[in-house]
Amino acid sequence: VHVDLPLPQQPRRRKLPPDRKHPVRQLREVNMRLPRQPRLSLDKSPPLRIPHQHQKIHPPADLPQLPQQLQRVPADPAQLAEHPPRIYRHPLPSARIHCAQSSRRPPAESSPFCRSRLKIASPPPPSYPACMSIHPPISPATRLRVLRLGLRRAWGSWKERTRGGEYAFLLVTAAAIGLLGGLGAVAFEAAIHLVQLGCWNAVEPAVEFLRDASPWKIALLPAFGGLLVGLITTYFVSEARGHGVPEVIKAVALHGGFIRGRVAIAKTLTSAVTIGTGGSAGREGPIIQIGAAIGSRVGRFLGLPARRLRTLVGCGAAAGIAATFNAPIAGALFAVEVILGEFGAVQFGPIVISSVLATVVARGLRGNQPVFAPPACTFASAWELIPYILLGLLCGLASWAYIHLNQSAGHFFQRRPRIPVWIRPALGGLLVGLLALALPHILGDGHWLANDAFAGRFSVHLLLLLALAKMVATSLTLGSGGSGGVFSPALAIGALLGAWLGALAAPWLGPHFGGLAAYSLVGMAGLVAGSMLAPLTAILMAFEITSNYDIILPVMLASILSTVLVARLTGHLSIYTLHLARSGVPVFSGRSPDLLLSRHVREFLRPAPETILPASPARAPLDRLLASEPA
Numbered sequence: 066v067h068v069d070l071p072l073p074q075q076p077r078r079r080k081l082p083p084d085r086k087h088p089v090r091q092l093r094e095v096n097m098r099l100p101r102q103p104r105l106s107l108d109k110s111p112p113l114r115i116p117h118q119h120q121k122i123h124p125p126a127d128l129p130q131l132p133q134q135l136q137r138v139p140a141d142p143a144q145l146a147e148h149p150p151r152i153y154r155h156p157l158p159s160a161r162i163h164c165a166q167s168s169r170r171p172p173a174e175s176s177p178f179c180r181s182r183l184k185i186a187s188p189p190p191p192s193y194p195a196c197m198s199i200h201p202p203i204s205p206a207t208r209l210r211v212l213r214l215g216l217r218r219a220w221g222s223w224k225e226r227t228r229g230g231e232y233a234f235l236l237v238t239a240a241a242i243g244l245l246g247g248l249g250a251v252a253f254e255a256a257i258h259l260v261q262l263g264c265w266n267a268v269e270p271a272v273e274f275l276r277d278a279s280p281w282k283i284a285l286l287p288a289f290g291g292l293l294v295g296l297i298t299t300y301f302v303s304e305a306r307g308h309g310v311p312e313v314i315k316a317v318a319l320h321g322g323f324i325r326g327r328v329a330i331a332k333t334l335t336s337a338v339t340i341g342t343g344g345s346a347g348r349e350g351p352i353i354q355i356g357a358a359i360g361s362r363v364g365r366f367l368g369l370p371a372r373r374l375r376t377l378v379g380c381g382a383a384a385g386i387a388a389t390f391n392a393p394i395a396g397a398l399f400a401v402e403v404i405l406g407e408f409g410a411v412q413f414g415p416i417v418i419s420s421v422l423a424t425v426v427a428r429g430l431r432g433n434q435p436v437f438a439p440p441a442c443t444f445a446s447a448w449e450l451i452p453y454i455l456l457g458l459l460c461g462l463a464s465w466a467y468i469h470l471n472q473s474a475g476h477f478f479q480r481r482p483r484i485p486v487w488i489r490p491a492l493g494g495l496l497v498g499l500l501a502l503a504l505p506h507i508l509g510d511g512h513w514l515a516n517d518a519f520a521g522r523f524s525v526h527l528l529l530l531l532a533l534a535k536m537v538a539t540s541l542t543l544g545s546g547g548s549g550g551v552f553s554p555a556l557a558i559g560a561l562l563g564a565w566l567g568a569l570a571a572p573w574l575g576p577h578f579g580g581l582a583a584y585s586l587v588g589m590a591g592l593v594a595g596s597m598l599a600p601l602t603a604i605l606m607a608f609e610i611t612s613n614y615d616i617i618l619p620v621m622l623a624s625i626l627s628t629v630l631v632a633r634l635t636g637h638l639s640i641y642t643l644h645l646a647r648s649g650v651p652v653f654s655g656r657s658p659d660l661l662l663s664r665h666v667r668e669f670l671r672p673a674p675e676t677i678l679p680a681s682p683a684r685a686p687l688d689r690l691l692a693s694e695p696a
Contacts, residue, residue, distance in 0.1 A: 232411070235373060239380045239415030240422055242363055246356040246384025247426025253333050253352055254389075254431075260341025264290075271513060275505035283343070283505060284498035287542075290342030291494030294335045294548050295487035302331035308346070308543055308550045309336075309354030310641045313382060313404060315650055321371030322361050322378040329358035335548035339490075343508040345497055345538035346549020352389050353550070356381030356423075357404070376412045379405045383416045384423035390436055391427065393420040395606035402599040403641060435610060436512060437556075439519040439582040443615045446577035450622070452570040456563060456584065457591050457623035461630030463562055464595030467536055467555065468631070468640045474544025475644065486546065493545025497538045506531055507538040510549075511557030515589065518560040519582045521568075528565035532558050551640055555596050556589045563588020583616055590620045595627030598639040 258268045264286055267274055275283065298306040304325070309332060316324050336351035360381030364374040379400040387396030397420040401408050478489045501508050506517075514531070517523065523531065539554040567584025586607050594603035607620045631639075638646050677686050 231373075232414075235369075235376065235415050236418055238363060238367060238369075238377060239419040242356075242360045242377060242380045243384045243419035243422030244426055245359045245363070246381050246419065247388045247423035247430075249329065249333075249355050249359060250352050250385055250388035250423065250427055251430045253337065253348065253355060256333055256337035257341050257348060260337050264342050269509070269513060275501075275508060278505075280502055283501050283508075284495070287343040287494035287498040287501070287508070288491045289494070290338045290344055291490030291492070291542075291545065291547055292488070293338050295490040295546060297331060297335050298490075298546060298548065299487040302327055304328045304354075305331040305335045305548050306546050307548070308350035309548075310350050310403070310550070311645050313354055313357045313378065314406075314641055315645055316357070316361070317375050317378055317404060319650065322364065322374035324354075324358045324361040324378065326358060326362040329355045329362075332358070332548065336550075339542065339547045339549045340510055342494070343498065343501065344494060344542045344547050344549060345507050345509070345511070345535065345554060346542050346547060347510045347551060347553025347555075348549070349386060349389050349552035350550020351548065352385035353382045353404075356383075356385030360384075360419075375405065376415055379412065379416050380419035383420040387420040388423040388427035390606065390610070391424060391433070392606050392609040393417075393424040395602050395609055396420040396423070398605055399599060399602040402602055403597060403639075437515055437519070437610050439516075439586055439611055440580070442580040442583035442586065442611070442613065444583070444618055445579035446574070448574060448577045449570075449579055449619065452566060452574070452584070453587060453619040453623055454626065456566050456587055456619075457626030458630060459562060459566060460559060460588060460591030460623060461595045461627040461634075463532070463536075463558065464555075464592055464627055464631045464640075465634045467540075467551075467558065467592070467596050468635060468638075468643055470536055470540045471544060471551065471640060472643055472647075474540035476544075478545050490546040493541045493547055496541050496545075500534060500538055500541075504531065504534045507535050510553040511535060512553060514557045515560040515585070518557075518564040518585050521564065521581045523561075523564070525565060525568045528561050528568065532561040532565070535561070551596070552593070555592050559589040559592030560585040561588070562592065579616075583619070586611060586616060587619045587623045591623035591627040594624035595631040596640045598628055598632060598637065600624040600628045 261268050261270065264282075265274070265278070270278075294305075302325075304312050305328060312328075313324070316322055332351050332354050336346070336348065339346050340348060357378045358381070360377035360379070361374060364377040369377070382404045383396040383400035385396070386399050387393040390396070397413070397416045400416050400420075401413060405412060474493075478484070478493070481489075484492065497507070506514055514535070518528065535554055535558050539551065543549060543551065563584040563586065564581055566588070567578075567581045570584070571578045571581070590603040590607040593606070594600040597603075603624045604617070604621055608614065608617055635643060
């Protein structure tokens with residue numbers, strides 16, 4: 066018997082899961098498996114109408130009873146309960162399915178097994194079962210999968226309606242990342258203070274306090290912190306090793322901005338232990354990686370593409386810098402110059418919003434106090450340009466030495482395979498502790514060291530000695546595998562070098578001397594610009610730290626001179642990208658401003674196109690395509 070089942074005229078309202086089929090389609094598949102019989106005409110059947118929720122079967126009253134072998138369903142309800150078939154089918158295969166109005170009446174008492182939307186409009190013959198269920202029982206896993214699919218579609222539909230061409234949604238996401246980045250920066254600073262209280266019984270211990278501490282504590286605490294960091298980075302999260310920014314640049318350049326979410330937690334713990342126990346490292350590099358990990362995790366949660374995910378990573382990095390230094394402009398430019406390596410209006414807008422909101426959160430939680438407190442300074446005379454030019458060149462040479470010293474320390478520990486990886490940070494911490502027995506000023510991130518340089522508390526010879534010792538201690542801490550940043554030590558080294566040159570130039574300039582703090586600030590900007598090849602970030606950071614526009618001219622001059630000199634000496638490689646380039650990582654591949662210098666015209670020249678006439682057979686272009694040589 067062949068069943069003629071016309072399909073509905075309108076599209077279905079919802080899409081069923083893969084393991085369920087439309088009732089009409091299931092009945093048609095059952096009908097195809099039945100023996101071929103003459104088609105029965107049901108001219109007195111009601112007309113076809115579009116279903117609302119339920120579908121009813123109207124069997125004709127004069128239809129003869131089918132043989133028992135064609136019914137294919139047990140007549141006894143007890144057999145149905147013991148052996149439920151996958152499809153319960155009414156044994157009237159020639160009955161057409163007609164779409165009637167919605168009926169929400171419960172099934173008859175004689176139909177205890179009816180769970181389908183297909184119901185019998187008229188009572189069937191007594192020998193037939195009274196119900197037909199075409200849906201198999203739905204497992205909880207299937208229900209969860211359908212619910213997840215529905216929620217995903219609803220979320221995608223809401224995004225398409227509200228994000229206004231995707232850019233407005235990107236701005237909202239950047240704002241959320243800014244808030245999280247500001248909270249992360251404050252939490253990271255609180256973790257450092259907690260470790261310092263546990264180790265030194267003081268927050269940001271000054272040199273006077275360190276001089277009164279036990280020699281064994283000064284020598285062994287950095288080694289103990291290095292041991293903990295080595296265990297964490299070796300057996301749990303390897304990305305937490307080092308100063309973090311190269312890993313972020315690598316993730317942006319090679320992996321589309323993918324950074325594991327656990328990196329934020331591991332970096333917070335390892336860097337807090339390294340800095341809190343006295344390791345010579347900064348807090349800005351870790352907070353950059355923490356913010357970038359937050360941005361990457363939020364972007365992947367929202368399902369954004371790789372090009373947007375890179376922008377959100379830059380938003381997280383900008384939020385970390387802005388919240389740490391209370392410098393939103395410098396944070397935004399750092400993300401553009403260093404992390405992304407390119408400038409675009411589409412990217413710059415979300416980065417600025419994230420930087421601003423992170424600064425607002427940090428100011429609301431810890432106040433609007435500046436990180437550095439330089440005294441009043443000014444650009445007194447044009448004669449000062451001569452020492453400022455010399456300071457710019459000196460910062461360039463010091464930046465080059467700082468870059469290669471970090472690189473050499475890392476190579477020194479990597480070339481010692483007999484030393485286990487997890488013990489290397491402890492060895493580096495022990496060397497730093499032994500050096501701190503003579504110069505305890507080098508412990509920590511160096512913020513208070515820069516403030517002492519502003520105030521002129523060191524002699525001329527001690528300024529130069531502290532700059533060299535801080536450079537060596539930072540290289541040992543990070544090169545051995547410790548966790549921390551190079552940003553704050555660079556600021557401290559630059560402040561010491563600037564104060565040293567200013568102290569030498571003061572007797573020669575006489576009344577035209579603008580103050581020792583001015584030279585310290587210019588030295589800070591020059592060393593940051595040279596070591597990171599980020600002159601815009603250095604210039605605006607010096608301006609935001611001092612809120613003094615008078616000193617901006619020598620800052621600009623020294624920053625550009627230092628950047629140009631380092632770029633010539635290292636081949637446009639900074640302290641962040643030198644290790645990546647020597648490891649074979651294509652940093653900023655395809656985004657260099659000198660891209661056309663490495664390309665040839667033949668790579669972009671398009672030969673004459675193939676012409677296909679309208680009268681050509683369809684086989685002709687296929688044969689020509691198969692015969693052509695692969696590109």
